[in-house]
Amino acid sequence: MTTATRPAPRFDVPEIASTPRLPAVQQALTLAWRNVVKIRHQPEALMDVSLQPIIFTVLFVFVFGGAIAGDWRDYLTYLVPGILVQTLMFATGGIGVALNNDITKGVFDRFRSLPIARSAPLVGAVLADVVRFVTAITVLLAFTALLGFRTTQGLPAAALAVVVAIGFAMCLSWVFVWIGLTVRSAGAVQGVGFLATFPLTFGSTALVSADTLPGWLAAFTRNNPVTHVIDTVRGLLLGGPVAEPLAWTAGWSALLLVVFVPLAMRAYRRRV
Numbered sequence: 001m002t003t004a005t006r007p008a009p010r011f012d013v014p015e016i017a018s019t020p021r022l023p024a025v026q027q028a029l030t031l032a033w034r035n036v037v038k039i040r041h042q043p044e045a046l047m048d049v050s051l052q053p054i055i056f057t058v059l060f061v062f063v064f065g066g067a068i069a070g071d072w073r074d075y076l077t078y079l080v081p082g083i084l085v086q087t088l089m090f091a092t093g094g095i096g097v098a099l100n101n102d103i104t105k106g107v108f109d110r111f112r113s114l115p116i117a118r119s120a121p122l123v124g125a126v127l128a129d130v131v132r133f134v135t136a137i138t139v140l141l142a143f144t145a146l147l148g149f150r151t152t153q154g155l156p157a158a159a160l161a162v163v164v165a166i167g168f169a170m171c172l173s174w175v176f177v178w179i180g181l182t183v184r185s186a187g188a189v190q191g192v193g194f195l196a197t198f199p200l201t202f203g204s205t206a207l208v209s210a211d212t213l214p215g216w217l218a219a220f221t222r223n224n225p226v227t228h229v230i231d232t233v234r235g236l237l238l239g240g241p242v243a244e245p246l247a248w249t250a251g252w253s254a255l256l257l258v259v260f261v262p263l264a265m266r267a268y269r270r271r272v
Contacts (some may be wrong), residue, residue, distance in 0.1 A: 014249075017183060024116075024117040024119065026253070027116045027117055027119045027120035027124075028117075028119070028124045028127060028231075029124070029127065029191075030124070031111075031116075031123075031125070032123075032124040032125070032127035032128040033122030033124075034124065034128075035098075035124060035125060035128030036128050036131055039128075039131060039132075039237070040068050045094075045132075046131075046132060046135050047159060048090075048091070048094070048258065049087065049091045049132045049133075049135050049136035050135060050136070050139050051089045052087055052091075052136070052142050053083055053084075053136055053139055053140035053143065054139065054140075055157065056083050056087070057076075057079070057080075057083055057140070057143060057144060057147075058227050060075075060079055060083070060207060061075055061076050061079060061147070062205075064068050065079070067104075068207075068208060071201035071243035072147060076144065076147055076149055077149060077238065078234075079206075080140070080141075080144050080149050080237070080244035081161070081206075081233040081234035081237055081238070082204070082205065082206025082207060082228055082230050083140060083144075083206065084137060084140055084141075084161075084165055084233060084236075085165055085168075085206065085226060085229050085230045085233060086201050086206050087136045087137075087140060088133055088136060088137075088165055088166070088168075088169040088228065089169070089200070089201050090201070091129070091132050091133060091136055091169065091194035092129070092169055092173045092175075092193075092197075093131050093176055093189075093190065093194070093197065094129070094132065094176075095125055095171050095176050095180065095219055096124065096179045096180030096189040096193055097168070097178060097180065097186045097189050097190060097193075098125065098176065098180070099122075099125055099177060099180035099181060100181075100183065100185070100186045100189050101186055102130065103180075103202040103271060103272065108121060108268075108271075108272045109272065111272075112272055115225055118265065118268065118269070119265060122177055122264060122268060126170055126173045126174065127170075129169075129170070129173055130166060130170070131137065131252045132240070133165075133166045133169055133170075134166070137162055137165070137166075151237045151238065152230075152237070152238055152239055153236060153237060153238065153239055154172040157213050157236045157237070158186065158237055158254060161232070161237050162237055163247060164229065164232050164233060164236070164246065165229065165233055167253060168229045168249055168252070168253050171252075171253040171254075171256040171257050172256060174256060174257060174261050174264055175196065175256065175260050177190075177192060177194055177264040178260050178263045178264040179192050179196070181264060181267035181268050181271050182267050182271075188239065199225060200224060200225070200226045203217070203219060203220055203221055203224055203226075204224045204226040204227040204230055205221060205227045205230050205231060205234075206226070206230055210222050210227070225248070225249075225252035227245075228245045228248035228252060229245075229249050229252075229270065230250045231245035232245040232249050233244045242267075
């Protein structure tokens with residue numbers, strides 16, 4: 001007599017679901033939010049971009065405005081687009097210092113152990129700087145409005161001027177990302193950044209027209225990428241040529257990305 005054998009009971013082992021990897025864009029946005037939260041807990045980080053446009057406006061309008069334009073009110077109208085771009089130029093230097101400090105503290109060593117794209121921390125830092133840019137522009141336009149500055153081309157053109165200025169500043173930020181990853185100390189980052197931005201900013205049409213400058217300096221000023229950005233913003237806010245300086249601005253912005261994003265990524269791989 002044979003005994004029927006039962007099949008051994010089968011136990012299904014549930015599969016352990018793996019945590020899905022976020023897309024690179026979402027990773028960058030998450031890390032950008034991390035930097036924004038840092039600003040919320042340390043609002044003094046916005047002190048420079050809040051006070052700098054006011055200080056520069058008061059200095060150039062009331063100290064030099066009468067000598068340059070005869071009347072400070074006329075000079076205010078000319079100056080505001082230049083101060084707007086100049087403020088963003090100086091604000092971009094903060095990203096290099098912040099990245100250098102994070103690397104020194106070992107923050108990026110922790111990022112390296114996470115399943116995220118190598119570019120996410122850098123892109124996130126650039127995106128988070130938009131908060132600083134918007135703060136600077138808001139303070140400048142509010143303060144100069146109290147002094148009597150008015151745009152003449154309408155709100156859509158003014159909004160486009162802000163977008164153009166912020167877009168160029170974000171592209172320029174990659175220069176300071178590269179500097180922050182290459183230079184060893186935060187103090188050196190500030191020094192190198194100042195040397196990079198000072199001649200471009202003050203050698204532009206931010207403060208005076210290129211027509212009033214000596215020939216050699218006028219040639220540099222007219223071909224300065226910052227001049228093209230300022231002329232675009234000035235045309236959108238006050239009227240004047242926009243198409244040509246906007247095309248130059250787009251070209252310079254693309255060139256900054258093509259050159260400095262790969263350099264920054266290479267420096268990041270070597271440093272971290």
